[in-house]
Amino acid sequence: MTLRHIRIFVTVYQCESITKAAAKLHLAQPSVSLAISELEEYYGLRLFDRMARRIYITEAGRQFYSYALHISSLFDEMEKGMKKSGSTGTLRVGAGITIGSRLLPELLVRFRKQHPDFRVKALIKNYSAVEEALLSNQIDFALVEGSPSAPQFVDIPFMKDRLCLLCGPSHPLAKKDCVLPDELLPFDFLMRETGSATSEIVKSLCSLHGLKITPAWESASNEAIIEALKKSLGITILPRLVVQKDLLNGSLKEVGLKNINLERIFSILYHKNKYLPEVAREFIAFCSVTAEELCRDDAMPELPPG
CATH class of the missing domain: 3.40.190.290 (D-Maltodextrin-Binding Protein; domain 2)
Incomplete structure (x- = not known):
């Protein structure tokens, strides 16, 4: 089993088709089919069901995908990290609507004063969409309201x-x-x-x-x-x-x-198998110190208890 097998599997899973995956990877269709068969034989598991000229992911396939995607992304991260020269990196951050509209912009402005050359790719959506983006590796980490629903996440509380x-x-x-x-x-x-x-x-x-x-x-x-x-x-x-x-x-x-x-608690989430770039780790530490300070700046008297 090689990285090539993993990349082929991830593409087949995302395309939901061996034919489409082969076209995307610029490979012959039999080569893609063979790679999937070799994976299944190696692990002794059925990753896809083949019915009526279509493929359907199995439960074992879904489990394997969560590992395969992060192995593949970790390799890509290594390639970028080894090849970059003088770059400070990109923050791929997600946030819920509330945090994304009221808290994240000021956090990024203050962080940029310490790291003027970093770039930001932000995804601001409701919680379920942000969680899905984490699972599919569209973002590196997310600032969310509440606790995660999936066991794959590391959960770091950062403010009340x-x-x-x-x-x-x-x-x-x-x-x-x-x-x-x-x-x-x-x-x-x-x-x-x-x-x-x-x-x-x-x-x-x-x-x-x-x-x-x-x-x-x-x-x-x-x-x-x-x-x-x-x-x-x-x-x-x-x-x-x-x-x-x-x-x-x-x-x-x-x-x-x-x-x-x-x-309630606001949390920073990232996948437990995710390798976080250095700039992401620094931003997470920065949030834990700065977020409460931002809210104190806008503080107003508490409502008397009922």
Whole structure:
């Protein structure tokens, strides 16, 4: 079994076709088929099922892919590292919507003052998309809200945040300083889209406390939800990091929520088999020191406990 076998397998897996993989690799189709057969014989496993002139990945194949992809990417990283001359490298970083819009830009600006020549390739999407990008090696690491759902990740907590129950200043709920969960039921709920970390946390909290909430709105944009809140179209739960300025200027009202802990941890994730470039390791260490400082710069008084 050689690196050539691994590269061929990764390409077949990604193309879902031996014919397409052969064309992409500029190899004869029989050579690709032979390489897959040799891998299967070597490990004594079936990596693909062949049915009706199509191939279907097996569970063993999926497991092998997670290793093969990172072995291949590690070799590529070595090639780039050995061949580069004077380059400081590229950060391939992912982030959830909240961190990507409110925290990551300032972190990168401050990091660049120490490393003026590094380049950035950023992916800002909801949590499930960022996690998939990590698994497929599109990014080296990610800054996310919450904890990973996959066991393949190393999880490094780097700051605390909390969610807020929010409404507009003219909404009926704004007259109250603190409410019980059941008091939310009469109001329209504005929700982040399925797959976002905030949405999954809110759904888990609702399930834990027996609340059945059907969202009146579902949006991938925090800004769209905030504008709807300001017009009293409903209530929501969003990260405090997103709404600090709106709370300070009075355009939104935070209401305490009794008996529910809305604190959470922001984490840095990377694949346990991933070799991190030096600039990535330095940025991860930098985040752990700097993120909390950034939030203190924008700090506002805490809501009194319910």
